[in-house]
Amino acid sequence: MDVLNELGDALANLNDLPRIGLALALVAIAALISRWQQADLETDLLTASVRGFVQLIAVGYLLELVFNQDSPLWTTVLLLVMIVIAARTSGRRGKQTPRATWIALASIGVGSVLTLAILVIAGVFDYVPDAIIPIGGMIIGNAMTTASQVMNRMSDDLLEGRNQIESMLALGATSQQASLIQFRRALRNAMIPHIDTTKTVGLIKLPGAMTGMILAGASPLEAVQLQLIVMYMLVGAVTFTGLIAAYLTYRAFFTGAHQLKPLRPLPDAG
Amino acid sequence: MSVVEVRHLSLSRGGSPVLRDVSLAIEKGEVFMRIGPSGSGKSSLLRCLNRLEEPPPGSVFFNGTDITTRPVTEICCRVGMVFQQAAMFPGTVGDNVAYGPAMRGETLPPERVRELLDMVALDDPGIAEKSAAELSGGQAQRVTIARALANDPAVLLLDEPTSALDPIATRAIEETLLGLRDRIGLTLVWVSHLVDQARRVGDRVLLLNEGRVVRIASAGEMLDPELGDERALAFANGDEAGLNGDQRGSDHGRAE
Numbered sequence: 001m002d003v004l005n006e007l008g009d010a011l012a013n014l015n016d017l018p019r020i021g022l023a024l025a026l027v028a029i030a031a032l033i034s035r036w037q038q039a040d041l042e043t044d045l046l047t048a049s050v051r052g053f054v055q056l057i058a059v060g061y062l063l064e065l066v067f068n069q070d071s072p073l074w075t076t077v078l079l080l081v082m083i084v085i086a087a088r089t090s091g092r093r094g095k096q097t098p099r100a101t102w103i104a105l106a107s108i109g110v111g112s113v114l115t116l117a118i119l120v121i122a123g124v125f126d127y128v129p130d131a132i133i134p135i136g137g138m139i140i141g142n143a144m145t146t147a148s149q150v151m152n153r154m155s156d157d158l159l160e161g162r163n164q165i166e167s168m169l170a171l172g173a174t175s176q177q178a179s180l181i182q183f184r185r186a187l188r189n190a191m192i193p194h195i196d197t198t199k200t201v202g203l204i205k206l207p208g209a210m211t212g213m214i215l216a217g218a219s220p221l222e223a224v225q226l227q228l229i230v231m232y233m234l235v236g237a238v239t240f241t242g243l244i245a246a247y248l249t250y251r252a253f254f255t256g257a258h259q260l261k262p263l264r265p266l267p268d269a270g
Numbered sequence: 271m272s273v274v275e276v277r278h279l280s281l282s283r284g285g286s287p288v289l290r291d292v293s294l295a296i297e298k299g300e301v302f303m304r305i306g307p308s309g310s311g312k313s314s315l316l317r318c319l320n321r322l323e324e325p326p327p328g329s330v331f332f333n334g335t336d337i338t339t340r341p342v343t344e345i346c347c348r349v350g351m352v353f354q355q356a357a358m359f360p361g362t363v364g365d366n367v368a369y370g371p372a373m374r375g376e377t378l379p380p381e382r383v384r385e386l387l388d389m390v391a392l393d394d395p396g397i398a399e400k401s402a403a404e405l406s407g408g409q410a411q412r413v414t415i416a417r418a419l420a421n422d423p424a425v426l427l428l429d430e431p432t433s434a435l436d437p438i439a440t441r442a443i444e445e446t447l448l449g450l451r452d453r454i455g456l457t458l459v460w461v462s463h464l465v466d467q468a469r470r471v472g473d474r475v476l477l478l479n480e481g482r483v484v485r486i487a488s489a490g491e492m493l494d495p496e497l498g499d500e501r502a503l504a505f506a507n508g509d510e511a512g513l514n515g516d517q518r519g520s521d522h523g524r525a526e
Binding site for chain 2: 163164166167168169170171172173174177181255257258259262
């Protein structure tokens with residue numbers, strides 16, 4: 001019954017609909033431009049807008065519920081659901097990688113949980129839903145992008161570099177030694193954008209978390225301090241996830257006897 | 271004892287058989303050829319001999335030892351391989367030559383690097399310090415041979431080592447490889463699609479048809495120059511009709 005009462009309260013909180021409607025006018029203009037320029041995106045725009053609306057409102061209610069419960073159990077369940085969704089999304093991207101979904105689940109899961117655990121144990125955040133869910137969301141979202149990037153880059157490079165890798169294996173290199181170049185490249189490729197963002201933060205654009213806090217009425221200095229925490233933690237999360245994803249991807253491409261698995265039919269198959 | 275012995279080796283790739291009950295023995299210092307066109311799966315046999323592909327246990331022996339009972343990294347040192355495309359690793363020519371020993375934590379002395387480069391006729395002063403990316407195709411292939419020799423192999427597997435090279439570079443590489451056989455008793459297992467090449471360098475030629483050994487005979491016997499190249503190649507691939515030009519392609523029913 002509590003839950004129903006809370007839902008009722010929450011419904012009453014949807015008092016911003018007129019403003020959302022006004023913002024929607026921008027989508028309508030975009031649709032008109034699309035039609036005028038024959039970009040043929042009107043249907044896509046409509047679907048995306050409706051889907052985005054329904055998704056976010058549903059998430060809003062879900063978060064209201066979980067925040068009001070204030071229970072570590074529900075917080076944990078929600079985090080796990082987020083990790084699973086992220087792993088499935090990332091797994092679908094890494095089509096060329098064997099067992100991509102499992103690699104994504106392991107790397108996003110361990111990377112995110114490890115980062116969150118360090119933040120909570122160090123006392124940066126309390127394990128309460130209104131801190132852990134948005135922070136966890138940012139971490140998991142970034143970890144997801146990293147896992148996809150690492151899997152894609154590495155499987156592309158391993159397939160492309162097949163000749164070089166097999167030449168190394170044929171000289172007695174282990175699979176780890178033979179894929180070192182691809183491993184490092186994939187990890188660097190995933191980490192560099194975050195390092196660059198960290199370098200230029202505030203100079204090019206105000207980051208999301210900070211923008212949100214300022215809009216919600218926080219002072220810029222408060223917002224900046226939170227943003228610093230967010231940035232540093234994302235660098236950590238991306239590094240943990242990237243490292244695990246790169247390691248598991250390399251493992252997925254080799255047999256235990258240091259042989260590169262024939263994933264695509266080799267040119268002389270027959 | 272044969273250096274390499276294959277006993278009843280069968281292998282499938284993607285559900286279709288590539289090798290069926292193949293048995294053969296290769297002697298020390300021999301140039302053992304396997305010729306055939308691209309797409310005949312001829313690399314698979316070669317790749318099983320150094321465990322680049324996994325042969326079934328008890329089917330491939332090196333100096334009498336089942337290679338699946340030894341670590342892959344050890345087999346790869348004793349049985350070297352040279353590929354069609356010479357893949358240069360980042361770094362200098364010297365780094366490339368020293369790669370195998372470096373992977374085992376050993377440092378190849380510069381004198382040994384120079385000696386190995388000499389053995390493959392790369393004797394320009396300063397070549398070891400040159401960037402490997404700057405080499406011509408023929409030079410790069412020489413470096414891959416020197417790189418394999420750095421592991422002190424008894425056998426060299428050659429997977430169409432000259433098919434990316436021009437005729438002059440091809441002949442030079444052939445000479446180098448035969449010279450190595452004569453000087454250090456290296457055994458060569460050589461896959462080629464050139465009948466001419468098999469005639470020039472081969473001691474014995476293996477004839478497989480649909481993955482089965484049809485015949486192993488001396489190169490002279492099997493690749494009689496009287497036979498045209500095309501017919502000799504067809505014959506080497508087990509196409510009996512290749513011997514009777516008039517019947518070829520008539521009712522054979524084999525899609526190429």
